[in-house]
Structures are given as C-alpha cells and as structure tokens.
Amino acid sequence: MADTNAKTRTLATLVTAMRGRNRLHWTDVFSYTYLLFGVLLMFGPVLWLVMSSFKTPAGLIEFPPTFLPLGQIEVPVEGYEKPLLLYDVTMEDGTTKQLAQVRRIGIISQMVDPENPDEKFKIPIDQRTKVREFRMAFENYRDPLERFNFVLFLKNSVVVTVVATLVTLLINSMAAYGLSIYEFRGRNAILLFVIGTLMIPITVILVPVYLVVTQMGMINSLWAVILPGAATPTGVFLLRQYMLTIPKDLIEAARMDNASEWAIYSKVVLPLAMPAIAVLAIFSIMWRWNEFLWPLIVLNRSEVYTLQVGLNAFQGELDVQWHYILAMTVVTLIPVVIAFTFLQKFITTGIASSGMK
Amino acid sequence: MAGNTDKPAGFSARLAAIASWPVAQVFRLLEYPLAVIQRRVGIKRMPWIFLLPNLAFFGIFVVTPLFINFAFSFTGGTELFLGNRVYTGTEQYGFLLECETFGDPITCREDRFWKGLYNTATFIFFQVTFLVLFSLITALILNREIRGRGFFRAVFFFPVLLSPVVVALIWKWVLLRDGLLNAFLVSIGLDKVLFFVSPEWSMFWAVFVSIWAHMGFYTLILLAGLQAIQPDLYEAAEMDGTSKERVFWRITLPLLWPNLLVVVVLALIKGVQIFDEVFVLTGGGPGTATQFIVQYIYNTGFTEQVQNFGLASAASVILGVILFVLTMIQLAATRVRDNG
Secondary structure (H helix, E strand, O other): OHHHHHHHHHHHHHHHHHOOOOOOOHHHHHHHHHHHHHHHHHHHHHHHHHHHOOOOHHHHOOOOOOOOOEEEOEEOOOOOOOOEEEEEEEOOOOOEEEEEEEEEEOOEEEEEEOOEEEEEEEEEHHHEEEOEEEOOOOHHHHHHHHHOOHHHHHHHHHHHHHHHHHHHHHHHHHHHHHHHHOOOOOHHHHHHHHHHHHOOOHHHOHHHHHHHHHHOOOOOOOHHHHOOOOOOHHHHHHHHHHHOOOOHHHHHHHHHOOOOHHHHHHHHHHHHOHHHHHHHHHHHHHHHHHOOHHHHHHOOOHHHOOHHHHHHHHHOOOOOOHHHHHHHHHHHHHHHHHHHHHHHHHHHHHHHHHOOO | OOOOOHHHHHHHHHHHHHHOHHHHHHHHHHHHHHHHHHHHHOHHHHHHHHHHHHHHHHHHHHHHHHHHHHHHHOEEOOOOOHHHOEEOOOHHHHHHHOEOOOOOHHHEOOHHHHHHHHHHHHHHHHHHHHHHHHHHHHHHHHOOOOOOHHHHHHHHHHHHHOOHHHHHHHHHHHHOOOOHHHHHHHHOOOOOOOHHHOHHHHHHHHHHHHHHHHHHHHHHHHHHHHHOOOHHHHHHHHHOOOOHHHHHHHHHHHHHHHHHHHHHHHHHHHHHOOOHHHHHHHOOOOOOOOOOHHHHHHHHHHHOOOOOHHHHHHHHHHHHHHHHHHHHHHHHHHHHHHHO
C-alpha cells in the first residue's frame, strides 16, 4: 500500500520534472542544508568518540585537539635508558633541527641531538613543536579487556540480554496466545488489566519492586534485573494483534488432528507469528542491553555490574581515565551498530507500526 | 515505511529460526506435561494455563508493588520490610507538599523535591517543544523526494538505539573543558565555556542531548503519519496550482494533527520520567540545577546515608498521579487519531 503510494509519487515528480515545472523551490535548498547539517550533528560526535578512543592519554589532553589519533615519535638516544620524545626546534640562528628532549625545567627544555648525543642544548619551550605520526593506541582497548572487570561486565550484559529476551518471548507469547485464540469469560477483564499495567512504568514503583526483589533474595544477582521487566504489556499486545490475524480454521484443523493445545501454540501459531516475535525480540534486546536505572539500583557489587552500570561507575571516578572510557564506550556501541546495519528497515517498520520503542 | 518489508522479515525469520533451535527443544520437552495438564483441566480452562506465567509476573512485579508503594508512602523509618515500618499517616505527603509559596522551591520544606519538579517542568517545556518541532521538520523533509532518503533517515534514527549512558558519554566528551566544542569556540575567537559549571548551560545541554537521542523515534512516527496521507490530495492540489505553503497548512498539517497530538503526549510521558542520560551527563548538577523528579526518588530511596523509602514512595505516588493524568490524555489523543 505504502509502496504503491511512493511509486505513484515518484512517477508524478518525474512527469512534472520532465515538463520543467519543478524549479528549485526555497524548500529544496532548505531541505538539503538541513540534512547536511543533520549528518554533521548526528554523526560528528560519534565519529569524534571513535577517533578519540584511539588516542593516547597524552594525545587526549592536547588542546586544541587533533582529529586523527597522533602519537609523538620517540627515539632511542645513546646514553639514555628510555627513548626520548622528538621535537622540531627553531634554533637561535633561524634554522630548524630535530632534537630529543632530555628533561624540561620550567620554560626551558634540555635537549640533545639524537645523531650527536654529546652536544646539549637549552631551548625555550615555545621554540619547539612535537614531531608526530599517525598512531592508533590499541592499548586503550586491550588494557580494559585484560585488567579491569570489563569482560565480566560484557558477559553480564550478554547474559541479562539473552535470558531476559527468552523469558520475555516465552511468557508474553503464551499470554498472547491465550488472549487471541480463545473466547472465554474474563478475557476482556484480563485485557483491561494488561492495559492498566501498561500505565505503570518502573520509575513509579522503584521502592516496592526493590522490596520484592530483596525478599526473594535476588539483590546483587542478575535475576533481579532479568525478572521484573519480563512480562511487558506492550509485548503481549504486539503479539496478540498479530495472532488475531491467524485464520481460526488452521487451529480447528489442528484440533481435529488431535493436536494438544500446547502443540498448536508451539507448532502452528508461533511459527506463523514469527515476524511479530522477531520485532519483540529486537525490542527486548534493545531494552535490556541499554537498561540503566533499575540495574543501577539492584546491582551494587562490581562483579554483577552490566556494561551500562560499569561504564557509569568508571566515568564517575575521581581520576577519570578517559582513554579507557572512550574505548569501552565504543565496544558498548558495536553490537548496536551491527544490529542497526542488518535490521534497520525491520526495526523502523516495527516502531512505525507499533508506535513504541 | 515505503514497502520493502518482505526482505528484512525473511532475513530475520531465518535468523530467528537459527536462534530458536534450543527454544524448540524446550517446547518439545514441555509438550507432554502440558498435554497432561490439558487432560486434567479440560480445554476450556487452557487459556488460563497460558496466561498464568505472565499474570504471575505482572502480579509479583507490578500489581503487588503498586499496592506496597501506597502502603510505604504512609510509613516512616528506615526498615525495608513493610511489617517493621512505623505508620505515620500522611506525614510524608505533608513533608513533601509543605511550601510557603509554591512558586519558589526554596520556601518549601523539602526544597529538593520541588526543585526537581520545577526542573522537570522547565526541561519538558523546552524538550517537548523543540523535540516535536525538529521531529516535524525532519519528517517533512524526509517525506520529500530527495536523493539518499534512506541514508538520511538512518542518520536521524540511529541514536534511538544507543544506550542513554553511551549517548551521555559521547556528548560529555564533546562538551568537556578541553573538548571539541571548546576547541571550536577558541578557533573562532571566543572564550572556553565550562558548560557543566553553569546551571543554564547544563540545562541547555540536558535538553539538547535528550532531543538528539530521541528525535529519530518521533520523526519515524510522524513520517509514518505523513505517508498515510493520500497522494491524490496532493495531486489534486497540484492540478489546482495551490502553493506549497497553502498545501502544508491546508492539507498536511490538518491530516497530520492527530499523529502530532499523540507524539506530543508521548514525549511528555517520557519527558516526565527523564533520568538516565542527564544523570550520566551532568549528575544532576551543578548543585541541583539538572536534578529531576526521578533522580530525587532515586537519591532519596537508594543513595542517601539514611535510605528514606517512605519519602521516596510518597514522591513516586505523586509522579504516578502526574503520569496517570498524562496517560489518560494520551488514550484520548490516540482515540482521536484512530477514529479520525
């Protein structure tokens, strides 16, 4: 339907364009300007994050910042244990030379010529500029993976996302099946009840859910994150609307063949409802991967942190290690980017048709 | 969405088929016990069996907490278990709602709560206004015949999928003292601005960043609304030589109006519950300049030395009432849209 609309419209524009009536309207100029500015504003910060995540700590505090990750070249000099930093230096006679810095005292830098280590120079620091090369600091990615609990956070997030999505799909599809295939007394009451719970976001019942979770002994366990949000009214609705379109004859035919209700649900209705199930699966994965406030409340020990809570804890530390945080943020981004690349049309169609996210 | 739903559906169906293999085994295992249950209760009662797990979850994690929340809000002390708590009547509400003048949060006994309310009101006023405005402009532009429409649509949409923590960190990195934006300001001859030290700038960026993150979602809904408008109407208008401006005011806007209404209320409901991205971006600061209701509840109930569950519950009930009213409006708006 929407497809044919788009086609006729394209055709109409094509026809008018050929007649030369489609002159450049001010709105065309505005549109393209707006879109280009939009690309800059939406992509720019993310690109900046990715570029920055490859910079060394020294590169990160540089002001004004460089776009590409650059590292200062270090050269080994005879007579010195560690490699020394290389600078372009303007000498007093106006010539330029590449010198290595031994130490810096105030505004004076003590330097040597790497070619001729015996000759020492005293250079005011404003007379020198760093010699840099393009270098990506992969250690920003490697260190957190090796040294911190980052891998643990990653694992926790994956466990929460996968288990929660499976539970969500199972119990919500069962409920949707019960509410769409059968006519029974009390069905409308249940539907009304589900609509009612739709209006109660977790932000309104933080304290009592915390109490329930504590009573069940789930504090600081991943179950505390997985279970409370598993029954989603939106999920029930999405699946029920879809299952209502499944022809009743199919179900009757299966019953004639003596199929049990469970078999009809799992072998007839579920496969037919796959498109709706997939939409709910994508939503659920998105919700769980990104969830923040509730895990923040129930997970208080760093072994059980999810990625989001872990990232927040890192950025809140007194001594913020931005080079690690940026790299970890990029890692957190990656699954989303992959999902988006492959499923973009599907996700957007799901959102547009259900009006939820 | 201009068609093409078949291909991705087919793709993810295949993906889902692979992912659901272990699930299929679980289903097979459950088949026998469920058949036994069916024989015992009869086919008439089977829907209840299917509803049971879901209703149990709703009961335990939504309905019971809702009632406990009310009960909590009438108690005091620091005990978590309801039975051990002291009944205090409406004391918590009295504490929250006591103000000399309601126009000024500082004159209230619990000034942080009122500051949170006022901040939230300020936030949603600007956020919802500009969110809807920019979503509308973007949707209108993306609905035109432009080159690379799919690409541009993706550009505006992708932040919707990012986690609030990631969104906040992306922007925090741009806005820091030696960040990209300050480098730009210096390069055009202005001074550096310490954005997170200034209350006004902090609020500005809280609004800006949340619009940046959520705009794609509302754009998508409005775009779907725009594409549902019959093209015949536009063609007829073109035949009559109606100007584009007139077409917008007389055809597009009136027909999009119901969708716009739904979007506004939806944005309000989300806006009232703002927490995640702003909490990571500004931490509610400087001072309490960007502290909102949800953060007040979070701080009062979970981060203070003395966890004041009663006060947090009372504040939750007030937030719940606000959301209930907004949701009623939303249902009415949706009815207007769907019944034309």
